[in-house]
Each structure stands twice: as structure tokens, then as C-alpha cells.
Amino acid sequence: MARRHVWTMTSVTVAAGVLTIALANAQPQLPPAENSDPVQLGLMQGFPPAPDRIVTLQNALKFPNNRWGWHNIRQLGPTAAVWRGRGGPSPLPAAPVELDRISFADESGTSTTIADWQKKTLTDAILVLHRGRVAYERYYVGMRPEEPHALWSATKSVTGLLATLLVHEGKIDRDAKVSTYLPELADTAWGDASVQQVMDMTTGVRYREAFAPSAETGTVLLYLFSNGLVPAPANYPGPRTMFKYLETLKKDGEHGKAFSYKSVDTEVLGWIVRRVSGKRMSELLSERIWSEIGAEEDAYVWVDQAGTEVTAIGLSATLRDLARFGEMLRLGGSINGKRVLPQAVVDEIRKGGDRDKFKAGDSTPPRTGYSFHNQWWIAHDPDGSFEAHGLNSQHIHINPAAELVVVKFSSHSSESRVTHALARRAYAALAAALRDRPR
Amino acid sequence: MARRHVWTMTSVTVAAGVLTIALANAQPQLPPAENSDPVQLGLMQGFPPAPDRIVTLQNALKFPNNRWGWHNIRQLGPTAAVWRGRGGPSPLPAAPVELDRISFADESGTSTTIADWQKKTLTDAILVLHRGRVAYERYYVGMRPEEPHALWSATKSVTGLLATLLVHEGKIDRDAKVSTYLPELADTAWGDASVQQVMDMTTGVRYREAFAPSAETGTVLLYLFSNGLVPAPANYPGPRTMFKYLETLKKDGEHGKAFSYKSVDTEVLGWIVRRVSGKRMSELLSERIWSEIGAEEDAYVWVDQAGTEVTAIGLSATLRDLARFGEMLRLGGSINGKRVLPQAVVDEIRKGGDRDKFKAGDSTPPRTGYSFHNQWWIAHDPDGSFEAHGLNSQHIHINPAAELVVVKFSSHSSESRVTHALARRAYAALAAALRDRPR
Numbered sequence: 061m062a063r064r065h066v067w068t069m070t071s072v073t074v075a076a077g078v079l080t081i082a083l084a085n086a087q088p089q090l091p092p093a094e095n096s097d098p099v100q101l102g103l104m105q106g107f108p109p110a111p112d113r114i115v116t117l118q119n120a121l122k123f124p125n126n127r128w129g130w131h132n133i134r135q136l137g138p139t140a141a142v143w144r145g146r147g148g149p150s151p152l153p154a155a156p157v158e159l160d161r162i163s164f165a166d167e168s169g170t171s172t173t174i175a176d177w178q179k180k181t182l183t184d185a186i187l188v189l190h191r192g193r194v195a196y197e198r199y200y201v202g203m204r205p206e207e208p209h210a211l212w213s214a215t216k217s218v219t220g221l222l223a224t225l226l227v228h229e230g231k232i233d234r235d236a237k238v239s240t241y242l243p244e245l246a247d248t249a250w251g252d253a254s255v256q257q258v259m260d261m262t263t264g265v266r267y268r269e270a271f272a273p274s275a276e277t278g279t280v281l282l283y284l285f286s287n288g289l290v291p292a293p294a295n296y297p298g299p300r301t302m303f304k305y306l307e308t309l310k311k312d313g314e315h316g317k318a319f320s321y322k323s324v325d326t327e328v329l330g331w332i333v334r335r336v337s338g339k340r341m342s343e344l345l346s347e348r349i350w351s352e353i354g355a356e357e358d359a360y361v362w363v364d365q366a367g368t369e370v371t372a373i374g375l376s377a378t379l380r381d382l383a384r385f386g387e388m389l390r391l392g393g394s395i396n397g398k399r400v401l402p403q404a405v406v407d408e409i410r411k412g413g414d415r416d417k418f419k420a421g422d423s424t425p426p427r428t429g430y431s432f433h434n435q436w437w438i439a440h441d442p443d444g445s446f447e448a449h450g451l452n453s454q455h456i457h458i459n460p461a462a463e464l465v466v467v468k469f470s471s472h473s474s475e476s477r478v479t480h481a482l483a484r485r486a487y488a489a490l491a492a493a494l495r496d497r498p499r
Numbered sequence: 500m501a502r503r504h505v506w507t508m509t510s511v512t513v514a515a516g517v518l519t520i521a522l523a524n525a526q527p528q529l530p531p532a533e534n535s536d537p538v539q540l541g542l543m544q545g546f547p548p549a550p551d552r553i554v555t556l557q558n559a560l561k562f563p564n565n566r567w568g569w570h571n572i573r574q575l576g577p578t579a580a581v582w583r584g585r586g587g588p589s590p591l592p593a594a595p596v597e598l599d600r601i602s603f604a605d606e607s608g609t610s611t612t613i614a615d616w617q618k619k620t621l622t623d624a625i626l627v628l629h630r631g632r633v634a635y636e637r638y639y640v641g642m643r644p645e646e647p648h649a650l651w652s653a654t655k656s657v658t659g660l661l662a663t664l665l666v667h668e669g670k671i672d673r674d675a676k677v678s679t680y681l682p683e684l685a686d687t688a689w690g691d692a693s694v695q696q697v698m699d700m701t702t703g704v705r706y707r708e709a710f711a712p713s714a715e716t717g718t719v720l721l722y723l724f725s726n727g728l729v730p731a732p733a734n735y736p737g738p739r740t741m742f743k744y745l746e747t748l749k750k751d752g753e754h755g756k757a758f759s760y761k762s763v764d765t766e767v768l769g770w771i772v773r774r775v776s777g778k779r780m781s782e783l784l785s786e787r788i789w790s791e792i793g794a795e796e797d798a799y800v801w802v803d804q805a806g807t808e809v810t811a812i813g814l815s816a817t818l819r820d821l822a823r824f825g826e827m828l829r830l831g832g833s834i835n836g837k838r839v840l841p842q843a844v845v846d847e848i849r850k851g852g853d854r855d856k857f858k859a860g861d862s863t864p865p866r867t868g869y870s871f872h873n874q875w876w877i878a879h880d881p882d883g884s885f886e887a888h889g890l891n892s893q894h895i896h897i898n899p900a901a902e903l904v905v906v907k908f909s910s911h912s913s914e915s916r917v918t919h920a921l922a923r924r925a926y927a928a929l930a931a932a933l934r935d936r937p938r
Contacts, residue, residue, distance in 0.1 A: 104806045107773040108742045114805050135577050135802050143645055148587065206582055294733050303547045334546040358797065363574050366553050367543045 096182065098128035099202040117291050123473030126452065130210040130471045131184060131203050133376055134360055137288060140342040140369055142359035144381075145351025150396050152356075152380055155193035157494065164489035167481050177486045181453060181479045182472040184209060187379045189465040190494045192387055197379070201471070206357050208376035209469040212450030215361075215375035216326045218385075220435025221401075221409065222344060223259060223329050228405045231336050234259065241332045244303070249311040250328050257315045258332075259434045260413045261325045262421075264313035269322050277312075283323055287364040289373070301366040302327050319413075319421025319432055323372035326435060330371030341369040352400040353388050355381040373450070379467050386456050386465035389446075410446055410460075412438035425480040443491065453479040462491035535621065537567035538641040556730050562912030565891065569649040569910045570623060570642050572815055573799055576727060579781040579808055581798035583820075584790025589835050591795075591819055594632035596933065603928035606920050616925045620892060620918045621911040623648060626818045628904040629933045631826055636818070640910070645796050647815035648908040651889030654800075654814035655765045657824075659874025660840075660848065661783060662698060662768050667844045670775050673698065680771045683742070688750040689767050696754045697771075698873045699852045700764045701860075703752035708761050716751075722762055726803040728812070740805040741766050758852075758860025758871055762811035765874060769810025780808040791839040792827050794820040812889070818906050825895050825904035828885075849885055849899075851877035864919040882930065892918045901930035 099105060101124060102113045117136045120129035129136065160175035178186060178198070185203050188196035199205065211218075226232040233240070238250040238258060245251060249265040250258065257263045266277055273279040282298055284290035286305035292298070299305040306327060330341055337344050342361050350359060359381065362374035377385075384395060389409075393401035413433030423430065431438045439445040443461035448454075452473075457466040466487055472479070538544060540563060541552045556575045559568035568575065599614035617625060617637070624642050627635035638644065650657075665671045671680070677689040677697060684690060688704040689697065696702045705716055712718040724731035725744035731737070738744040745766055769780055776783050781800050789798060798820065801813035816824075823834060828848075832840035852872030862869065870877050878884040882900035887893075896905040905926055911918070 107770060108740065108805045108807060116804055135579050135806055138574050138576050140574050301547065331546060365555055366547045367574055368547060
């Protein structure tokens with residue numbers, strides 16, 4: 061521990077390049093969409109690409125490299141397939157609706173449109189599913205429907221769903237201590253945390269999901285070094301696998317008091333899910349969900365140097381398959397008349413978590429009125445919306461009352477705080493435009 | 500150039516680990532199949548796997564790590580998908596035949612069986628297709644039908660087929676100089692070589708496909724460092740992308756005189772195919788072949804740090820899809836009544852190359868009577884057999900007269916010289932057992 065912190069705080073020069081790249085993404089403004097199309101820019105185009113147009117793991121976080129990178133992560137490092145199964149794709153019928161010119165007011169009161177919103181938020185692809193039919197589907201940045209796109213932290217909600225399923229099946233006791241399942245973590249922050257606290261991210265861990273290094277809490281870079289999504293400097297002495305990294309983290313404050321967003325909680329949860337099921341996450345996800353919803357394409361998940369899937373931020377999947385996934389959840393666990401999950405599993409997620417603990421927490425962007433439960437963002441709005449969110453505004457928005465699912469991929473250079481409020485308004489506008497349409 | 504050679508020859512300590520690993524595979528004996536099952540050994544099993552059971556790119560070449568590694572290469576590094584298309588899998592009907600006890604004589608005259616041969620040669624999976632029906636299909640080492648397996652150098656034949664197709668379409672002039680298409684290589688070994696010489700590997704290049712370093716020819720490790728399939732030492736000063744590496748290679752001897760096996764010729768050919776088609780190899784392979792034969796699963800291909808697919812050794816595909824691929828070639832370019840390639844393309848490959856130039860060359864294992872043409876091994880036997888071969892005996896064996904296709908994956912620790920002669924005898928035994936069966 062000490063040694064790692066010494067390294068983190070004093071060897072800034074070593075990590076300077078990485079930090080610069082990472083922090084370049086923390087500007088609270090969106091860059092203009094113009095001139096960031098990766099195909100027009102020649103990113104990874106040509107044989108070979110121009111030297112300054114090569115996207116690598118070292119520079120992928122830096123805008124506009126992420127415009128190519130987020131739908132091509134497998135080309136940057138090791139991944140495991142999430143097999144779609146042998147059943148063939150389930151139907152996803154089209155019923156197009158003209159939505160581009162739907163207008164709504166942004167936070168400043170200025171009128172904007174669904175088309176402008178997509179451009180402004182550097183959208184890579186978007187699909188609007190209404191009553192199970194594809195009302196609207198667009199791809200940009202050279203993306204194709206069969207190409208998986210990085211979900212980043214929206215991965216957490218998939219992991220949370222699997223965990224909720226195992227709780228429902230009695231395989232995980234949500235009130236048990238983490239160390240019941242993972243004795244490896246007995247002497248860490250999680251030793252006396254409950255599984256439910258991990259699922260709701262109300263644990264107290266000396267860790268903050270921030271790029272800027274702090275002597276108190278380290279930096280999220282150490283987590284990224286441990287899973288390889290950011291290459292560790294050659295002389296980095298810290299853990300280079302996730303499980304080893306988790307074993308270094310200590311308790312900070314009390315468990316169960318307030319929401320505190322952290323990917324490492326999800327990795328602990330993913331570890332429990334594997335330990336209990338005896339299956340790799342990629343295998344379990346394939347068996348229990350991907351093959352069951354009739355996914356059209358394999359998904360994939362980033363793995364660390366020990367072959368451990370990154371269950372907090374590692375999944376990539378296609379727009380259409382995430383639409384099927386969202387639709388299954390909208391319908392309480394069924395799709396096309398086929399039950400995938402017990403209704404109780406979806407109900408458990410939708411009931412949400414403790415809103416006071418959430419308010420006392422550190423949601424960035426601020427998600428007023430939300431709670432975070434079983435790794436899902438619950439809006440507590442009249443429509444019963446619940447959502448999965450990832451870096452650069454990867455979104456799965458499920459609005460049961462409006463019979464609406466929106467999946468949106470983006471690749472911008474600001475944190476989601478700028479785009480979250482706008483997205484909420486856009487989703488409300490889509491719901492308003494679609495909910496009263498005749499059947 | 501000089502600097503790289505100095506590094507290679509003097510800094511043995513730096514590369515010693517890598518070399519040891521690589522050379523461990525060059526023993527001319529097969530290890531016993533017993534106790535090498537990766538599941539029983541616990542390779543990459545458990546959460547986390549035991550520290551000495553973790554397979555990484557650093558140790559994957561070392562037996563028995565390759566027993567897990569060769570059907571999980573995407574978990575070790577960057578890959579690009581070869582999409583199977585939207586057509587759904589083409590039929591691959593089963594018509595099982597009991598073949599395990601078919602016996603044949605090995606080179607010493609001792610009787611063996613199809614079952615024993617598979618065990619002895621550390622088979623990962625095998626499929627025998629007779630008259631388009633699956634007569635026999637087995638998976639070992641925990642492999643599943645949907646999992647792609649590394650083809651290693653059998654990749655070359657896929658690249659060669661695409662090149663032959665572009666020659667047929669008039670897009671590549673096989674008599675043109677390489678530098679016509681790749682001015683980048685004007686001052687290299689290939690500047691005055693013809694495309695056909697590259698396709699047949701009769702170029703003279705200061706390069707030998709050998710792990711043991713030589714002051715004259717370097718080592719295949721430099722090629723592997725350039726594409727990342729063997730991690731380059733941190734202080735390695737040489738090229739870390741394949742195209743840059745190709746630009747360093749100089750002429751040695753005359754072009755067109757003798758067969759000289761080398762992956763770098765195939766990489767030059769793959770570069771030409773991209774330059775001419777304007778497409779990535781993964782894209783072209785998907786469009787022209789994988790989607791056309793009705794592949795069941797996506798294949799994938801290893802990419803270097805510039806996103807360049809490794810077209811000599813980088814492809815992984817499933818057993819069944821390679822059976823479809825072989826069947827299409829057996830039938831002269833059609834499968835299930837659908838034409839995929841012009842008959843002339845397959846005829847061009849099957850006619851073979853110059854057998855005298857081949858005999859004057861360096862085939863390892865010795866392939867008596869063969870020639871190498873357009874990146875395919877042509878047996879010149881009465882049945883008209885032609886084959887794709889890869890490291891550790893990855894095989895696609897096509898016997899038109901016996902209406903037979905055999906695809907075999909293996910992961911052993913010797914070079915193919917031990918197993919090639921035995922495989923030829925096994926294929927002959929399979930042909931004899933199947934060819935006269937009533938229709």
C-alpha cells in the first residue's frame with residue numbers, strides 16, 4: 061500500500077502522460093461535433109494509418125480518438141466473447157417515426173431538437189424502441205449495426221442484474237458479509253460490508269472515482285492500471301490484476317451511510333457472482349441473458365491479465381441487442397412472449413434504493429431525485445424510469461409508463477454532467493411524442 | 500537496421516525469457532497427451548486462477564499453456580472481428596460414421612487408429628466432412644463448437660485465396676512488381692519481386708522463419724515483436740508495427756529461384772490486397788467469403804498496434820466454419836448450391852506451383868512431392884489434395900477425389916515435422932474408409 065501511494069504521489073512525471081490524457085476528458089464543456097468524425101479525420105484509416113491517426117490504448121481516452129475507440133475497443137486489447145447462443149436473433153420489428161424535429165427546451169430554456177441534441181452530444185448511435193418496435197435508429201462515426209460499442213459503466217447494471225438474479229435464486233444472501241463469499245477480502249474495506257451495501261454502493265472505501273490523484277484516496281487510474289484499460293507505466297509497482305488491486309483497498313468511514321460511486325464495488329460484486337455461480341461472467345451473461353433475449357450479435361468484455369472480465373466498465377454490445385435487453389426489462393423480464401428473468405428480479409431493481417442515502421452521496425452528474433439500487437439508476441419519476449449510465453453518456457433509458465426504451469452511444473470529451481440533464485429532457489420529449497400514439 | 504541487429508545478437512539476456520519459451524516448442528518430439536488437459540490442469544480456471552496457472556501472451560507459446568491459449572487468443576490481446584454476415588448459418592448436416600477404430604500404419608509400420616492419432620497429436624478439435632455431411636466431430640480441452648481456434652499459418656491460405664480472387668478480377672497483376680502497389684517497399688527486399696513470387700514464397704529476403712537468432716537473418720521473433728504476438732522487451736528498439744518491420748528487410752539472393760517459407764511474404768501480400776481493395780482484411784474476408792459461405796460464427800484476427808491485421812498467422816475461426824470454407828473449395832467455389840468464388844480461382848490454386856523450386860526450398864516439415872502456390876500447400880497426389888497448414892498442426896485438408904474435408908486443431912509442443920507425416924497417413928486412412936461408401 062505505502063509503496064503504491066508513494067509511487068502515485070511522487071512519480072507524477074511517470075504517469076504524467078496518462079494523467080494528461082485522462083484529465084483532458086474532464087472539461088465541463090462539450091467540444092463541437094464538427095470535425096470530429098473519425099472517418100473524415102482518417103483515424104485508423106488507410107494502410108497504414110498516418111502516424112498521428114493511430115488510436116492505441118495509450119491515447120484512446122483522448123478526444124477525438126474515442127470517437128473511433130469506443131466502437132472498436134476489442135482492437136485495443138484482450139477481450140472475452142459473450143456468445144449470443146444458437147437461437148437466432150429475436151424479432152425487432154421496425155415502425156419508423158419521424159422524430160428528428162421533435163423539439164424541447166434545454167436547461168437554459170432554449171429550444172432544441174432531437175436531431176440537434178444528438179449532434180451536440182456527439183452521438184455514435186441511437187435507437188428508440190416504442191412498444192417493442194424500432195421507431196428510430198441512427199448510426200454515425202462509421203459505426204455499423206453489427207458493431208458492439210463500449211458501455212463503460214453501463215456495464216455495472218448488467219452485472220447488478222445478474223447479481224439480483226442470483227439473490228432471487230437464493231444463491232447469494234444479500235445480507236451476508238462479503239467475506240462470506242470472498243475470504244480474500246476479509247482484511248480489506250469490504251470485510252464487514254454486506255453484499256447489499258456493495259450492490260447499492262454505500263460501502264466506505266478509501267477510493268474515489270476521480271482521475272486527479274489524492275494522497276487520501278489514490279486515483280481511479282490505479283483501478284484502470286489493474287485491469288489494463290489504461291496501460292500502467294513500465295515501472296509501476298502496483299497490482300496489475302483487478303482482484304489483487306481490490307485486496308489493497310482499506311475501509312474509510314462507515315458502511316451503509318451514503319451512496320459513494322465506485323467501480324471497485326462492482327468488481328467485488330462481479331467476483332461474488334463468479335464465486336457463487338462457478339462461472340465466468342462472460343459465460344453466465346451468455347447463458348442467462350444474451351442467449352435468452354435472442355441477441356443478434358455476440359457481445360464482448362474486456363479482461364485483465366488474469367483473464368478476469370471487467371464487470372464494472374468492460375462490456376461492449378450492439379445497439380440492437382441492448383434495445384432487446386432494455387425491452388425485456390421494460391416488460392418485467394420477458395421478451396417476445398418468452399420469460400428470461402422472474403418478474404420479481406426486475407421489480408426488485410425498479411423499487412430503487414434509499415433516496416436519502418443517495419442525496420447524501422456523490423453522484424456526478426447530480427441526479428436529483430434518483431437512487432442507485434443493485435447497480436441501476438432509478439429516477440423515481442412518475443413514469444417509473446430506470447437507467448444504466450456509462451462514461452461519455454452511454455445510456456440505456458427504460459420508461460415503462462411510456463412503453464419506451466432508448467439506447468444511446470456517444471463519444472465526447474466531457475464528463476456526463478453536461479449531457480445528463482439534456483438527455484433527461486430529450487427522453488421526456490420522446491416519451492411525450494410517442495406515448496399517446498394510436499396502437 | 501544495424502541497430503536492431505546489434506540488439507538481437509548482443510542483448511540475448513533481454514530476450515532470453517522469450518527465446519526460452521519459444522524454443523521450448525522446437526523439440527522434435529511430442530509430449531504425452533496425458534496431464535496436459537488445460538481444464539484438469541486448472542489453466543485459467545477459478546476466480547482468480549492460481550498464479551502459476553495464468554496464461555498470458557508472455558507464456559502462451561510454452562506447452563501446455565497453448566492448450567488453453569490456442570482457442571482463447573482473443574483473451575490475450577487485440578483482435579478485429581470477421582463478421583459472419585446476416586444470412587444465418589448455412590446447413591451442415593450430420594451423417595455420423597464410426598471412425599475412431601479405423602486403423603493405419605504409422606511411419607515405423609506400427610498400427611495406430613484415428614482415435615489414438617488424435618490423442619497422440621494433442622488434438623483440440625477435429626471435423627471430418629464427407630460429401631458435405633459431418634461424418635465425425637470431436638472437441639477436447641474444454642473447447643466448444645462456437646469457439647474460434649487459432650489457425651496460425653493456415654491463415655496464409657485464406658489471405659492467398661483473397662489475393663487469387665483479386666488477381667482473377669483483374670485488380671492485382673500478378674506479374675507486376677510489388678513496388679507498383681507498395682511504393683513503401685521500393686528499397687526493400689520486395690522492391691523488384693513480382694506479386695506471384697510473393698504469393699509462392701520464392702522471393703529472396705534476408706529473413707528466416709526460425710526462432711534461433713542468426714546474425715545473417717535475424718529471427719522470426721522480430722516479426723512477432725512487430726505484430727505483438729510475442730511482447731517485445733521494454734527496451735526493444737526495433738519496429739513495433741508489421742508494416743514498419745517489412746520496410747527494414749533487405750534482399751538476399753535472387754527472386755524466383757526457390758521456395759523459402761516466410762510469413763513476411765504473406766504480410767506483403769496482405770498489404771497489397773488492402774491497398775488494391777481499399778478494405779481492411781477483416782472486412783474483405785467478411786464480405787467476400789465469411790458471409791458468403793454462411794459462416795455460423797464470427798471469426799477474428801489479431802491486429803498490431805496500428806490496427807493492421809496479421810494476415811500470415813493471425814486468424815481464429817471455428818471448426819465448423821472452416822469445414823464450410825473447405826467444402827466450398829472442394830466444390831470448386833460453391834457451397835449449398837451458391838457460388839462464392841469463380842471456379843477459375845479454385846482451379847488456379849489447385850494447379851499448384853513449381854515442384855522443382857519447391858524441392859530446392861526449405862519446407863519444414865519436409866513435404867515430399869508438394870508445391871506451394873498462392874499460399875496453399877498442394878500435395879500433387881492422385882486425389883488432388885490441397886491443404887492449409889499452421890503451427891502445431893492446424894490443418895485444413897481437402898481431398899476432392901474422396902469428397903473429403905478434414906479440419907483439425909491441435910496444441911502440441913513440437914514443430915509440425917513430427918505430425919505432418921502421420922497426419923497424411925491418417926487422412927489417407929479416412930479417405931479409404933469413406934470414399935466407397937454408398938451415397
